[in-house]
């Protein structure tokens with residue numbers, strides 16, 4: 001249980017799930033519990049879902065992000081590559097509100113200023129984030145994990161089968177199918193392969209129907225076959241969701257077949273398809289040539 005509580009206590013997740021279940025939350029920007037509930041609608045009338053401009057983050061004078069500007073279109077999949085310490089994870093920390101920038105703009109769609117929103121508000125607005133290490137509930141089944149992702153921590157207070165609503169069951173089945181775990185629905189998550197755990201966690205994000213998914217190194221430690229399956233899965237998600245994927249595995253990035261942004265010293269060094277950035281002399285020097 002302590003593991004479950006540990007995960008559920010993660011800032012931005014459990015609270016967001018709980019708040020989502022409150023009547024009246026999520027739509028229209030009403031006041032709830034003394035703070036503004038952010039509307040979930042994201043204005044993508046200009047086709048852009050995520051916009052960063054001039055973002056700078058300093059740690060004791062060291063600039064982890066340095067005048068970073070980036071724009072992701074609605075429904076786009078984008079790969080972010082760059083050497084260790086380039087600022088990729090810090091960029092995700094800024095988008096999700098974990099780290100506040102010293103300068104710069106961070107917008108979700110045209111109107112949601114993420115620098116002025118709390119982590120739970122940002123999660124609730126439709127941004128789902130996957131950290132590198134899978135954090136599924138090892139002692140619960142695949143089905144239970146997905147159900148808990150719908151319900152939040154109060155799900156632990158009830159038994160699964162008596163509480164599962166028909167709408168939830170459909171959504172869970174759909175997600176289970178999407179991430180390829182239908183045949184494993186009653187298996188304990190702890191007994192899944194590393195790849196299956198990663199897919200389960202992606203499924204737990206999908207249950208929340210995020211508009212934008214941020215995935216930090218989703219194929220680290222996966223077999224070649226699992227890596228390939230993950231690429232197929234992510235390609236399926238693009239269009240319906242916007243997806244930002246940080247990865248070091250160039251073969252995987254190639255399989256994603258999407259636009260690539262190269263970060264170096266907290267700044268965009270190059271952008272384009274993989275072949276173009278791989279041919280860029282500056283990229284070869286700082287990254288691929290190592």
Ligand SMILES: Nc1ncnc2c1ncn2[C@@H]1O[C@H](COP(=O)(O)OP(=O)(O)OP(=O)(O)O)[C@@H](O)[C@H]1O
Nearest residue numbers: 059060063064082083084085086087088089090091
């Ligand atoms: N909380 C922090 N305090 C001090 N320095 C930090 C902090 N977080 C990140 N950094 C530094 O900022 C730089 C960028 O780190 P970040 O984790 O964003 O890189 P990354 O591109 O994700 O690297 P990797 O590919 O190794 O995951 C690094 O030099 C790192 O040491």
Ligand SMILES: [Mg+2]
Nearest residue numbers: 088089090216
């Ligand atoms: Mg990182």
